[in-house]
Structures are given as structure tokens and as C-alpha cells.
Amino acid sequence: MAVQREWLEKDYYKVLGVQKSASDKDVARAYRKLAKQYHPDANPGSEERFKEVSAAYEVIGDQAKRKEYDEVRTMSEHGFAGNPFAGGGQGAGAGFSNFRVDDLGDLLGNIFGRGGRRGRSDAATAGAQKGQDIEAELHLSFADAVKGATTTVHVTSEVPCSTCGGSGAAPGSAPTVCQVCGGRGVVNENQGMFSFSHPCVACGGTGMRIEVPCPTCAGHGTEKRARQVKVRIPAGVENGQKIRVPNRGGAGRFGGPAGDLYVVVRTAPHPVFSQKGKDLTIKVPVTFAEAALGTTVSVPTLNGKPVTVKVPAGTRSGKVFRVAGQGVPGAGKSGDLLVTFEVEIPTKLSADEKRAVEALAKASATEGQKLRERLGAEAP
Ligand SMILES: [Zn+2]
Ligand SMILES: [Zn+2]
Structure with missing residues (x-):
């Protein structure tokens, strides 16, 4: 994209021999005439001239590009005339290098931000x-x-x-556009038919040169x-x-x-809760008697207000009950609290409990064998 440098250096109107105010038709007519005249087939040795004419027409023969080109040229003229930092620079592009950063933002924004101005923050400067x-x-x-x-x-x-x-x-100075790469941050190198581009060494690829570095940030x-x-x-x-x-x-x-x-x-x-996606989970221990006979238990929630949950008679260990809306809050639907009842087997029994469990064992003496019948093993 060597475009901005070229736009600043070349007067495409002059190349086509038309006024800046020329109509699109006049521009097209001038181009056709010159293209015929300098076409390499008709006129060997005029290749360079033909290329120039084509390049000029590519820009000012296109309404949108012509408008941008005019803007860039106008701005550069203002830059030469009204820039307090100007002066001292010699040679091609010297005036350009004295643009202040603000001007550059607009300049490059117009060149690269085709079809409308872009904000300065994303101006595509190198x-x-x-x-x-x-x-x-x-x-x-x-x-x-x-x-x-x-x-x-x-x-x-x-x-x-x-x-x-x-x-x-x-303070008191401003960055200037790198003269080596023309602010592009990359330099093109032509080798025969191929063109390579590599980061500009002079400016470290930033496209800008700082003559007097800020003492704080170097x-x-x-x-x-x-x-x-x-x-x-x-x-x-x-x-x-x-x-x-x-x-x-x-x-x-x-x-x-x-x-x-x-x-x-x-x-x-958390000592009590765990999270599973949008749901919270909690394990609630119950005794064998509670699970067998059924009861209601108080279950804590994360908001601090416990909820009452019914344990139906015959609840198996590991059975999960869902308490709606007590999980992760959400804009649409909140998650749920998943309550897992775990039937605890006591490791120590009081005398009373022992008597009661023995009574239960007696009452359900044949139950155990019945449960294991389908396994096909004889009773010991
Ligand atoms: Zn550079
Ligand atoms: Zn600084």
C-alpha cells in the first residue's frame, strides 16, 4: 500500500492533462486519448508513460477515489503551509514528515477507511x-x-x-512520520518481478519517528x-x-x-453446597427410620432461608429431590437446588436402638434371604 506517498507526490490531473475541475467525462476522454498514444503496442518505449497514465486514471477516474485523493492533496497543502513544526526538511516528503499526529490520523483514516471516515482510535496507521x-x-x-x-x-x-x-x-515536540517508510511501517523491496515487504528498520515498524523522546517513557x-x-x-x-x-x-x-x-x-x-452448572447440590443425611417411615426435613439454602423438604416413606439412599429456584440466579430462569438424601447406617447403637433394631430384624427375618434370592446362592 504505497498509495499515500504516491498520492502526495503525484499530480494525477497534470499526468492526464486535465483541470482539477474537469468532469468525469473529460477525465475519461483524456485518458483514452493518452492511453492510445502511449500504448506499448503502438509506441514501443512509452511503457513508463503508459503506466503513469493508467495509475492516474485508476484514481481520478473513480469518483470515490478521486474524492479521497483531492482531500489528501488539500490536507497536505495545509500541512505544508500551516504547520508550526515545518521548516528545515529538504527533499521529497520532507513536508509530509512534518505532519502532526492529528493530521496524520485524518489523512490515513481517509485513505484506508474507504466508504466513510473512521474514528481516530482505529485509524489504520502503521x-x-x-x-x-x-x-x-x-x-x-x-x-x-x-x-x-x-x-x-x-x-x-x-x-x-x-x-x-x-x-x-x-513535551513541546511531536512525533513525525518516518521518512524512510512514509509512515507505513514497512518497506517494499523489489527484486525482479517480486516485491517483498519487511518492517521498517528506521522506525521499528511504527511508521513514526520521535526526535526528542519523552523523558518519562523514553x-x-x-x-x-x-x-x-x-x-x-x-x-x-x-x-x-x-x-x-x-x-x-x-x-x-x-x-x-x-x-x-x-x-x-x-x-x-463451600462446606455444604456444590455447584453443577446452574444448579446447586447438597447432601442431606437421614436415618434408616426416617427414610423408611418418611418425614420432613429442614434444608439450608444459599440465601440463608431454609426450606422444608418432604422425605417420602421408602426413600432410598441417593435419591435426589429438586427444590425449584434455589440454585444459581439467572436473568431468565434460576437454577434449582438438588437435594440428595443419604441414608446413614449407624456404627454405634444405644441399648434402646439395639433392642429396636433386633426387633426389626426378627420381624423381617425372611426379608434378607428374599432380597438375595435372585442371585441364586443358597442360604449359608
Ligand atoms: Zn519507518
Ligand atoms: Zn512519555
Whole structure:
């Protein structure tokens, strides 16, 4: 894309021999005439001239491109005349190199942002560099992770330099466009039929040259600083989950966008609850008698208000009951609380209990053998 340099250096109207005010028809007519005249088939040795004419018509023969070309030329003239930093520069492109950054943003925005102006923040300058993505850990309680939380994380990252405001140039000076690459950050090298491009060595690929670097950031445009970032953690995050906070990472350079911040959530396990997607789970122990005869039990919830859950007579160990709406809160539908009843087998029995269990054993003396009948084993 050597286009901007060429646009500034070449007067395409002159090449086609038309006035700047010429109509599209006149431009087309002039081109056809010259193309015939300089066509290499008709006129050997006029190849260069033919190329020039074609290049000129490619731009001012196209209404949209012609408009951009005119704007760029007008702006560059203003740049030469009204630039307080101008002067001293000699040779091709010297005036161009004295553009202030603001002018450049508009200039390049117009060239590359075809079909409408782009904001200055994403002007496609070679110098604009996206900031670094950074990562921060956030420790949340189980309850906060389930309910969601708005909190702050502490990060240390690149921020725009407080002395130069991000330009990298010492106060009172301004970055200039690199004369070697014309602000593109890359240099084309022609080798026979092929053209290679490589990052510009003179400006380190930024497209900008800083004559007097800012003393604080040494021309980098950013400095490292600790800061706090407010983040909103959605309800139901799980341990280890990464939350992306766009544009809260390291500052970009020379008008580039900031990087993103990734918050890695760490949650401690809860002594009672666990999380399974949108649902919370809890294990509730019951005795054999409660499971066999049925009862109602009080089950805690994460919001602190217990709920009453019925244990139907004959509940098996491991049976799960669902308490609607007591899981992870959600904008649409909240999750549920899954209650798993676990029948406890006592390891120690009181005298009373022992008597009762022995009575039960007597009453159900043949039950055990019946249960095991289908296994096909004889009683011992
Ligand atoms: Zn600075
Ligand atoms: Zn350069």
C-alpha cells in the first residue's frame, strides 16, 4: 500500500492533462486519448508513460477515489503551509514528515477507511499498536461466585504516559512520520518481478519517528502503573473460569486500542453446597427410620432461608429431590437446588436402638434371604 506517498507526490490531473475541475467525462476522454498514444503496442518505449497514465486514471477516474485523493492533496497543502513544526526538511516528503499526529490520523483514516471516515482510535496507521492482554486473579467466596458480584481487581499494566499523553515525544515536540517508510511501517523491496515487504528498520515498524523522546517513557508512549479495574462477575461463575473485560488491558501505543483484561476467578469450596452448572447440590443425611417411615426435613439454602423438604416413606439412599429456584440466579430462569438424601447406617447403637433394631430384624427375618434370592446362592 504505497498509495499515500504516491498520492502526495503525484499530480494525477497534470499526468492526464486535465483541470482539477474537469468532469468525469473529460477525465475519461483524456485518458483514452493518452492511453492510445502511449500504448506499448503502438509506441514501443512509452511503457513508463503508459503506466503513469493508467495509475492516474485508476484514481481520478473513480469518483470515490478521486474524492479521497483531492482531500489528501488539500490536507497536505495545509500541512505544508500551516504547520508550526515545518521548516528545515529538504527533499521529497520532507513536508509530509512534518505532519502532526492529528493530521496524520485524518489523512490515513481517509485513505484506508474507504466508504466513510473512521474514528481516530482505529485509524489504520502503521504506528497504532494494540495494547497487551493481561490476566488477573480474583478470589471470590462461593456465595459471591454463585450470586455474581461487582468488585475491583488490582492490576499493573501499561497506561498512557502521564508526561507525554501517549505520543512518546518530549513535551513541546511531536512525533513525525518516518521518512524512510512514509509512515507505513514497512518497506517494499523489489527484486525482479517480486516485491517483498519487511518492517521498517528506521522506525521499528511504527511508521513514526520521535526526535526528542519523552523523558518519562523514553519514547514508548506508555508507562507501567498499578491501577484498579472495576469488574462485573456474572452469577454462576465456576472456579478457574476466565472472564474477559474488553479494553481494560494494557494501553495501546500511538492511538492503538487497549488490550483486554482476563479475570481468572478462584472460588473456595463451600462446606455444604456444590455447584453443577446452574444448579446447586447438597447432601442431606437421614436415618434408616426416617427414610423408611418418611418425614420432613429442614434444608439450608444459599440465601440463608431454609426450606422444608418432604422425605417420602421408602426413600432410598441417593435419591435426589429438586427444590425449584434455589440454585444459581439467572436473568431468565434460576437454577434449582438438588437435594440428595443419604441414608446413614449407624456404627454405634444405644441399648434402646439395639433392642429396636433386633426387633426389626426378627420381624423381617425372611426379608434378607428374599432380597438375595435372585442371585441364586443358597442360604449359608
Ligand atoms: Zn512519555
Ligand atoms: Zn519507518
